[in-house]
Amino acid sequence: MNSATSDSGGIAARTRQNTLRLAWWTAAWVISLAIAVFGPEFVWDSKGISLVAILVNVAAGIGMILANKRHLDGLDELQRKIQLDAMGIALGVALVGGLAYSTLDITDVISADAEIAVLVMLIGLTYLVSVVVGQRKYR
Amino acid sequence: MKNRLKVLRAERDWTQARLAEALDVSRQTVNAIEKGKFDPSLPLAFKASRLFGLPIEEIFQYDD
Numbered sequence: 001m002n003s004a005t006s007d008s009g010g011i012a013a014r015t016r017q018n019t020l021r022l023a024w025w026t027a028a029w030v031i032s033l034a035i036a037v038f039g040p041e042f043v044w045d046s047k048g049i050s051l052v053a054i055l056v057n058v059a060a061g062i063g064m065i066l067a068n069k070r071h072l073d074g075l076d077e078l079q080r081k082i083q084l085d086a087m088g089i090a091l092g093v094a095l096v097g098g099l100a101y102s103t104l105d106i107t108d109v110i111s112a113d114a115e116i117a118v119l120v121m122l123i124g125l126t127y128l129v130s131v132v133v134g135q136r137k138y139r
Numbered sequence: 140m141k142n143r144l145k146v147l148r149a150e151r152d153w154t155q156a157r158l159a160e161a162l163d164v165s166r167q168t169v170n171a172i173e174k175g176k177f178d179p180s181l182p183l184a185f186k187a188s189r190l191f192g193l194p195i196e197e198i199f200q201y202d203d
Contacts, residue, residue, distance in 0.1 A: 010160055010163070011159070011163055011164060011165055012165065015165075076163070076164035076165050076168050077164070077168070077179070077180050077183060078164070078165070078167065078168040078171055078177050079165060079167075079168070081177075135167075137176070138167060138168075138170075138171040138176055138177055139167065139170070139171075
């Protein structure tokens with residue numbers, strides 16, 4: 001049924017292994033992002049080093065994306081549906097919320113500049129809540 | 140869609156966890172199918188059919 005992912009024991013062990021791998025790649029991406037952002041401010045003063053730090057961050061990001069794909073491939077069909085629903089809702093909220101937030105900034109309804117970090121947090125929280133709701137729905 | 144998974148499982152004295160392991164899905168998925176909250180894909184239905192040695196239509200019935 002899912003020959004690409006049925007190579008290492010039961011689904012629980014497989015999911016645990018894939019989740020752990022995803023967590024490591026995510027941590028690597030977050031840490032490399034922090035280094036790339038704060039390095040020029042506190043550690044070095046070189047555009048060359050900044051470029052290397054950003055390339056390392058992108059490489060870690062690619063690893064994270066591939067680990068996420070592998071994680072999704074290892075799930076069963078209900079778990080995948082829960083993830084798909086959550087991603088769909090998160091994408092919709094990101095699109096609608098992000099553009100509304102940007103418009104608030106452009107039209108000077110809000111005094112502060114629209115920050116991408118706010119959108120990332122919104123996507124993350126929406127995704128998290130959607131997964132929890134999906135898990136409870138099919139409990 | 141209605142199904143007889145719970146009955147067939149009980150006849151064999153299997154737990155949801157054991158059935159889930161045999162079908163290579165999570166226990167949550169077996170539970171959701173048994174409760175009619177989630178309809179399995181055709182490959183998973185065939186897998187259950189093979190596991191119980193019954194035709195698919197004797198396990199899953201379309202609910203009009």
